[in-house]
Amino acid sequence: MKHTKRFACILLVMMLVLTMFGCSSKANEETAEKAEETVTEKAEEADTGEAEEEKKDETEESDTAPDTSVTVTDMMGREVTLAAPAKRIVAVSAADCEIVYALGAGDLLVGRGEWCDYPQEVFNVPSVESGGNTNVEQILALDPDLIVMSSMAQDQEQVKQFEEAGVAVCVSNAANIEETYTSIEMFGKLLGKTEEADTLIKSMKDQFDAIMQNKIEGEKTIYFEVSPLEWGLWAAGGNTFMNEIAEMMGLKNIFADQEGWIEVSEEQVIERNPDYIVTITMYMGEGPKPEEEIMSRKGWENITAVKNAAIFNLPNNELSRPAPRLADGAKLLYDFIVGLDEVKEAA
Amino acid sequence: MESKRRDRFQTWIYLIIVTVTIAVFLLCLCLGSVNIPARDIFRVIWDAVNGLPSENSLARSVIVPVRLPRVLCVALTGAALALAGAAMQGLLRNTLADGSTLGVSSGASLGAVIAIAFGVSFPSLPFAGTMVMAIIFAMVSLLLILGLAYRLDNSLSTNTIILIGVIFSMFASSIMTIVITFASDHIKSITFWTMGSLQGSSFLNALILASALLICSVILISHSSELNAFAVSEENAGRIGVNIRRVKLTVLITVSVLIGVCVSIGGSIAFVGLVTPHMVRMITGPNHKKLLPVSMFSGAVFLMLADLIARTLLNPRELPIGVVTSIVGAFVFIFIYYRSRGGTRSNA
Amino acid sequence: MLEISSLIVSYGKRKVIDDLSFSVSEGQWFMIAGPNGAGKSTVLNAVSQAVPYLGSIRFKGREIKTMKAGERARHIGVLLQNNQIGYAFSVEDVVRLGRYAYRSWAFSKEKSDDESAIADALDATGMTYLRNKSVFTLSGGELQRCFLAQVFAQQPELLLLDEPTNHLDLVFQKQIFGLISEWLKVPGRAVISVVHDLSLARAYGTHALLIKDGRRAAIGTAEEVFTASNLENVYSMDVNGWMQSLLKQWE
Secondary structure (H helix, E strand, C coil): CHHHHHHHHHHHHHHHHHHHHHHHHHCCCHHHHHCCCCCCHHHHHHHHHHHHHHHHHHHHHCCCCCCCCEEEECCCCCEEEECCCCCCEEECCHHHHHHHHHCCCHHHEEEEECCCCCCHHHHHCCEECCHHHCCHHHHHCCCCCEEEEEHHHCCHHHHHHHHHCCCEEEEECCCCHHHHHHHHHHHHHHHCCHHHHHHHHHHHHHHHHHHHHCCCCCCCEEEEEEECHHHCCEEECECCHHHHHHHHHCCEECCCCCECEEEECHHHHHHHCCCEEEECCCCCCCCCCHHHHHHCCCCCCCCHHHHCCCEEECCCCCCCCCCCHHHHHHHHHHHHHHHHHHHHHHC | CHHHHHHHHHHHHHHHHHHHHHHHHHHHHHCCCCCCCHHHHHHHHHHHHCCCCCCCHHHHHHHHHHHHHHHHHHHHHHHHHHHHHHHHHHHCCCCCCCHHHHCHHHHHHHHHHHHHHCCCCCCCCCCHHHHHHHHHHHHHHHHHHHHHHHHHCCCCCHHHHHHHHHHHHHHHHHHHHHHHHHCHHHHHHHHHHHHCCCCCCCHHHHHHHHHHHHHHHHHHHHCHHHHHHHHHCHHHHHHCCCCHHHHHHHHHHHHHHHHHHHHHHHCCCCCHHHHHHHHHHHHHCCCHHHHHHHHHHHHHHHHHHHHHHHHHCCCCECCCHHHHHHHHHHHHHHHHHHHHHHCHHHHC | CEEEEEEEEEECCEEEEEEEEEEECCCCEEEEECCCCCCHHHHHHHHCCCCCCEEEEEECCEEHHHCCHHHHHHHEEEECCCCCCCCCCEHHHHHHHHHHHHCCCCCCCCCHHHHHHHHHHHHHCCCHHHCCCEHHHCCHHHHHHHHHHHHHHCCCCEEEEECCCCCCCHHHHHHHHHHHHHHHCCCCCEEEEECCCHHHHHHHCCEEEEEECCEEEEEEEHHHHCCHHHHHHHHCCCHHHHHHHHHHCCC
16 A cells, blocks of 8 residues: 555645646746645635625715725735725735835734745744645734735635635735736735835836846847756746746746746756856855856856856845845846946956 | 576576666667767767767767766666665565665655755765765664564564554654744755756766665675575574574665665655566566566666656656656556466466 | 473463473474463474573584574474465475575575485475476465475474474375375484374374473373373363264264
8 A cells, every 4th residue: 555655645746846836837926835726716706706895885885984995906806895904914925025015014014924034024923824724713813904815825715714704805916027016006005005006116117127228139048047956957937037037138048938937957958058047046055156056067067158157146036926026136137147248348 | 407497597587688778778878858869979978988079069068967977877776776675575575565665765855854954964065965864864764663663573573664664654754844844945945855856966976876786786686595585484584594683684774775875866766666576576586586686677777768758758848757657657566466466376 | 302491481471381391302203282372382482493481492412592593494494384475486496495504605506415405305295396386376285395395405303393284184184294204214303293183193293292381291102191191181171082982983
C-alpha cells in the first residue's frame, strides 16, 4: 500500500505546485501559493448580489444623514458596498498589504496574510492564516469591517460566513499592470483614500512612461530566473509582470513563448543566449551571491549576459506582485541596464 | 553441464544489459532540449577531453558542462536507487520494501529541508549543506529506526522494521511541515527541492555518486549469498550460519548511504527502487548474485529514459523527474503486480 | 556429542525450561516428547541459539555460545516444521545456501566439494529431478525435502528437527523419517528431534526425554521412557490404552 500512498503524495505535491505556478501566471502574486480551490463564482455572485442590493436600499432610505457609503465593483465583478470607508481591514495577499501601506493607510490594517513581508511595519500587524487554511474565527476575532482576499484564496462558504457576520468581502485579482491600477483605485475608494490612490497611480504611470519613452535599443533579450539552478530552473514566461515590464523596456523575454512561471531546461537558456539576466533569488548571507553563482555556472560562460556580467538581482518580489513597487522594480532594472550600456559606451 | 549452461545464460544477460545501458546513455546524450547533431556531440566531447577549443561553441557549452554530467548523474542515481531497493527487498523478504518504506528517504529529505530552511551551509561549499545534512539524517533516522526496532524485537523482524519505518516516515513529514511553517520565506526552495531536480548536476555530483555507488555496490554484491538467505527467510539465514545482526546492519547502513547521497543530489525520486528490482527479478530470478548487478544497470536505464522524457516532452519546459518516474512507475508496477499474481506461481 | 546441564530458559518471568540436564551421544536418535507447552521446542531453540538461556550447552566439549554462527552451522543443522520462502528461488538455490558456512570469502568460486555436497544432498533426498524447479511449484512434502537437502548439504554432525513432518501427509512423514534414519547410519552423527506423535517417537527414537512443565519427567532409551506409567504421569491420561483402542479399529 505504501507505494500507492507515496504516489498519491507526489501527485498531490505536483498538482499543488502546478496550480501554484499555473495561478501565478494569471495573477502572479505571492498569494498564489495559498490557492487551492477553484471557486464557482456564478453561484456566489447570485448569492451575494442579493445581499448587496438589500444593503443599498437601506442606505438610500436614510437621506437625512450625509451619505458616506462607498460602492465598488471588485475584481471578480461583484458589487461591494460599505456604509462608510473601512476602518478595520484585513488584507490577505502580500500585494494588497503593500497597496494599503502605499496609500498611507497602514494604521487601518488589523490583520494580514502570513506571507506579507513588505514594508517592514507589516510585521507588527497580527498575521492570519490564509488560502486553504483560512480560519474564519481567527479573522473575525480581529473585528474587521472589510476583508480583501485574492481571487484564488477565497472559498464561497467562507465568503458567506464573513458576510453573515457583517464583514464585507472584496476580491483583488490583478493579472497585469492595468489591473494593478484598478486594484489600487478600488482600495482608494474602500479606504477613503481616493486622492492618495490617484497620486500613486499617476506616479506609477509616470515612472513607466519615462521608461517607455526611452526604450532600450537593439532588440536585446532578457531572462528572468525565479529559482536557482540547484532546485531546477524556474523562469518567468509570457503573461507575467516581468514579461510585461520587459516589453515596456523594449526587451524580449527569452521565454515569452511560454505561459506563466515554468521550469525550463538549462540547455535552452544557453541556446537562447540572453543579453541580460534578472534573478530574484534571495541572498542568504553565505556562499556566492546569486549573481556570482550564475556567473560561475558551467556551460554558461558563453552567454552574453554572463560575459558582460549583465546580471541583476532583485530579491524582494518587486517584479512579482501587483503592487506599487512594480514601478520601482522596473526603474531599478532599467537603471541597471542603462548603467551597463553607458559603461560600455564609455569604454 | 547444468552450471555451464547457467553461466552462459548469465553472461548473455550481462552483455545485453550493458549494451542497452550504453545505448540509452548515448541516446540521452544525443537527445535533449537543444538539438545538436550527433557528430558534433562526439566531436565536442573529444575536444573537451583533449583540452582543445571547439568550433561549435553552443554544442560545447550545452553538452560538456550541462548534458553530460546530468545524464551521468541520472544514470548513477538510478543505479544506486535500484540497488538499494533490490537489497532492501531481499533483506526484508518483502517486495514492497524500499528505502522509502524504511523511512530512510524521509529522514534524508527532512535533513535536506532543515538545511534549506535554516540555511545550513559551509563557507567553502555553498550547496554542500543539503547533502551533508541529508546523509547525516539518513544515518540518524536509520539508527533511530533500528534502535526502536531492537527495543521492540531483538531479532529485528521484518514487520517491526517496516512498521517503524512507516511511522517514522509520517513523523518525518510532520516535522517537515513544521519546519516549513517556521521557515515560510524558504517555502519556494523547499517545494522545488521536494520535487527533485537533477538540473544543474555537475561532474562533482557525478563523482560523489560514482564513489558512493562503487563502494556500496561492492559491499552489497559481496553480501549476495546472505541476501539470498534472507530472501528465503530470516529464520533460514540464521540456520545456515549467517550472522544475522551484522549482515542486517551492514546492508541497512550501506543502503542509507546510497539513499542519503541520492536524495541530497536529486531530491526524492520515487518508484525506481521499488519497480526496477521487480522487473529484473522476472528475468534473472531472485538470486542476488545476478539480481543486484542487473538491477543497477536497469535502474540506470529506467531513470535515464524517465529523465529523457522529463527533459524533452514539454520542451523548452522541464518536468520534474520524480513526476515522470511516478507516472511510468505506477503503470509498470500495476502491470507487473497483476502479471506476477497470475503468472509466476504456476510457470516460474 | 551434546551435553546440556542446568538449562534454564525464561520468557519474561515465566521459566519455560527449569534446570534441565541431559546428553546425547553419537548414533542416537534422541526424541523429546511431552504435552503442548512443556517446552520441547524451546530446548531445540536454545541449542540453535535462537533464544537466550542460562546454563551450559556443550557440543563435543565446546560451549556452543562461544561458536560463531558459521562454525555452528558446519556442525549443527536445523530443520523446522514451517518453511516459507519469500521469492521464487530454484530448489538448487535453496540447497546451495546450505554451503554458506563453508565458503572462504564473499567472491570465492564454488569449490568442487560444494558441488558434490549439493549433488549428494539432492540425491539423498530424491530431489535431483526437481533441482531447477521454482520452490513455489513444490508440494509441502517436496518443500520439506528441499530444506532437508539444504541441511544435508551443510554436512552437520548433529541434526535438530522440530516437528519436521507435522503438517505432512503420512506418505511424506514416512519418507522424511526414512531419509533421516538413512542419514543417521553414517557413524559420528546424531539426531535430536521434537515430535508430537508418540508412535513416531517410539518407532524411530533410540533414546528419549519426556518433559513436563519444563522439567525432566523421564529419560533413557526409547523403551525405558515410553512406558504406560511414564506417559500417564506426563499426559495425565491413559495414553497406552487410548492408542491401543485407536489401533484396534484397524484390525
